[in-house]
Amino acid sequence: MTPLHRLAPRDDEGCWRAVIEAPAGTRNKLKWTPALQAMVLHAVLPLGTAFPYDFGFVPSTQGEDGDPLDVLLFMDEPAPPGTVVPCRMLGVIQARQKEGSARPQRNDRLLAVARHTHRYAHWHKLADVTPSVLDEIERFFVFYNAQKGVRFEPLGRAATAEARRLLAQGQRAFERAAG
Numbered sequence: 458m459t460p461l462h463r464l465a466p467r468d469d470e471g472c473w474r475a476v477i478e479a480p481a482g483t484r485n486k487l488k489w490t491p492a493l494q495a496m497v498l499h500a501v502l503p504l505g506t507a508f509p510y511d512f513g514f515v516p517s518t519q520g521e522d523g524d525p526l527d528v529l530l531f532m533d534e535p536a537p538p539g540t541v542v543p544c545r546m547l548g549v550i551q552a553r554q555k556e557g558s559a560r561p562q563r564n565d566r567l568l569a570v571a572r573h574t575h576r577y578a579h580w581h582k583l584a585d586v587t588p589s590v591l592d593e594i595e596r597f598f599v600f601y602n603a604q605k606g607v608r609f610e611p612l613g614r615a616a617t618a619e620a621r622r623l624l625a626q627g628q629r630a631f632e633r634a635a636g
Contacts, residue, residue: 461539462491462525463635464516466628472543472572473624475528477513480535487538489514489525496538503604509597511536518627519634521563522554526627529594531580532571544569546620548583550595551612554602564609566598567620583616 461476468474478487478496484507488499502508511532514525528544536542547568555561568586570577580586595611602609 460491460494461489461541462514462516464541466515466517466624468543470543473528473546473569474516475511475513475530475542475544475569475571476516476525477511477530477536477538477540477542479508479512480537481510481532482507482535484508486512489539500605502601506597506600509594511542513542515567515624515627516541517631518624519630520565520627523634525631526567526623527564528567528569530569530571531577531586532574533576543572545572545581546617546624547580547586548614548616549620549623550591550598550614551619552595552598553610553612555608555610556606561608561610565623566594567623568594583614 464474466474478489484502485498486500487496490497511530513528515528518526520526530542530544547570549568550566552564552566553561554564570580591614599609
């Protein structure tokens with residue numbers, strides 16, 4: 458069986474794949490740990506806060522921080538951790554984060570819609586997402602990271618073409634790292 462982080466990033470129908478680590482509404486942030494081949498509890502959000510949408514990663518990609526590229530997924534119902542969800546990319550929230558005295562690193566958040574959805578079926582581009590929803594997502598990630606002592610700074614928003622560019626770059630980085 459192929460480990461989750463090494464799945465092909467796209468399925469046979471051309472949809473991107475997202476692996477869920479934190480379902481919408483949860484306070485638990487799980488993280489896929491390749492050495493254990495399991496989801497491991499990585500963080501717990503403070504009481505009264507929760508992930509606004511399903512959150513996870515795109516397999517066989519690697520970002521500047523060394524982790525797979527992050528993706529926030531719009532779908533009708535939360536999916537259990539480890540679920541692989543076919544999706545289409547809408548765009549990206551461009552961001553930089555800094556932990557302690559380390560140099561700042563890019564840590565963008567891809568935004569995608571599940572292939573099987575009713576509520577978000579009409580979303581095909583970033584402009585379909587209301588600015589207030591994007592503002593709330595950015596504020597969530599600023600707060601979430603601050604709880605861990607990490608400064609998360611949104612830099613801008615970009616459309617599908619930029620998300621695809623980041624995905625291609627992330628795939629190349631993964632392939633180089635995997636040897």
